[in-house]
Amino acid sequence: MRLHSTTAGDGARHIGLVHGLGADGTTWDPLVERLLTTGRYRITTIDLRGHGRSDRASSYALDDLANDLAETLPPQLHGVIGHSLGGAVLARAVEHLAPERAIYLDPGFRLTIPTTGIAGRLFWLVPIVTLGAAQLLQARKTAASRARYPADVQTAMKAAQARFDTRMAIEVFRDVAFHPVPVAPPVVPSTIVLSDDSPAVLPDVYASKLEAAGWEVRRIPGVHHDMHLEDPGRTAEMILDLL
Numbered sequence: 001m002r003l004h005s006t007t008a009g010d011g012a013r014h015i016g017l018v019h020g021l022g023a024d025g026t027t028w029d030p031l032v033e034r035l036l037t038t039g040r041y042r043i044t045t046i047d048l049r050g051h052g053r054s055d056r057a058s059s060y061a062l063d064d065l066a067n068d069l070a071e072t073l074p075p076q077l078h079g080v081i082g083h084s085l086g087g088a089v090l091a092r093a094v095e096h097l098a099p100e101r102a103i104y105l106d107p108g109f110r111l112t113i114p115t116t117g118i119a120g121r122l123f124w125l126v127p128i129v130t131l132g133a134a135q136l137l138q139a140r141k142t143a144a145s146r147a148r149y150p151a152d153v154q155t156a157m158k159a160a161q162a163r164f165d166t167r168m169a170i171e172v173f174r175d176v177a178f179h180p181v182p183v184a185p186p187v188v189p190s191t192i193v194l195s196d197d198s199p200a201v202l203p204d205v206y207a208s209k210l211e212a213a214g215w216e217v218r219r220i221p222g223v224h225h226d227m228h229l230e231d232p233g234r235t236a237e238m239i240l241d242l243l
């Protein structure tokens with residue numbers, strides 16, 4: 001599927017941005033504004049299938065989302081950045097895209113959700129209930145942090161969520177839970193940037209294993225999962241240092 005995309009800026013270095021679950025390309029605006037002020041970048045944002053102005057679909061498997069990304073973004077960009085679900089999708093498309101560097105902001109590589117034994121069977125017996133309960137605490141933390149965002153950012157997030165196909169959530173969570181990104185050397189130079197909320201999507205033990213395999217791991221302390229919205233300044237500084 002060809003995704004809706006928007007490109008801004010005329011700098012020499014072209015980078016792509018891949019949003020997380022329930023967001024869309026417009027929610028990158030605070031970060032995009034800071035990167036464009038440098039005059040160095042041309043930035044393409046996309047809307048994943050089921051998000052924003054891209055089409056809805058009958059399948060939301062991660063491999064399908066990755067194929068969409070590979071079809072939409074040009075290969076060999078100077079950098080591609082994925083947040084949360086966008087990181088999980090980018091990891092599956094990165095070999096085809098072959099950017100100079102991949103950056104993963106709190107990527108959904110491995111959820112802290114049971115998948116084996118009795119606990120796994122019970123958890124996935126009625127996923128709409130168990131996933132809702134598992135996400136309740138995180139949702140409360142997210143709501144508290146988002147309440148402090150500027151009004152225009154809150155408006156953009158609400159608009160993105162209104163366009164989001166909520167049917168995809170269980171399929172996405174199941175796919176990430178049962179098919180985590182394997183521990184192996186990255187296919188391109190890759191950096192994982194973690195927030196204080198990162199253990200929910202990338203447990204510290206798993207991050208350490210990826211680091212030992214050749215992934216660079218950095219942290220921005222004192223921010224929550226939506227780091228590019230909560231603190232676009234420090235997030236931009238990190239990206240500028242990497243790209």
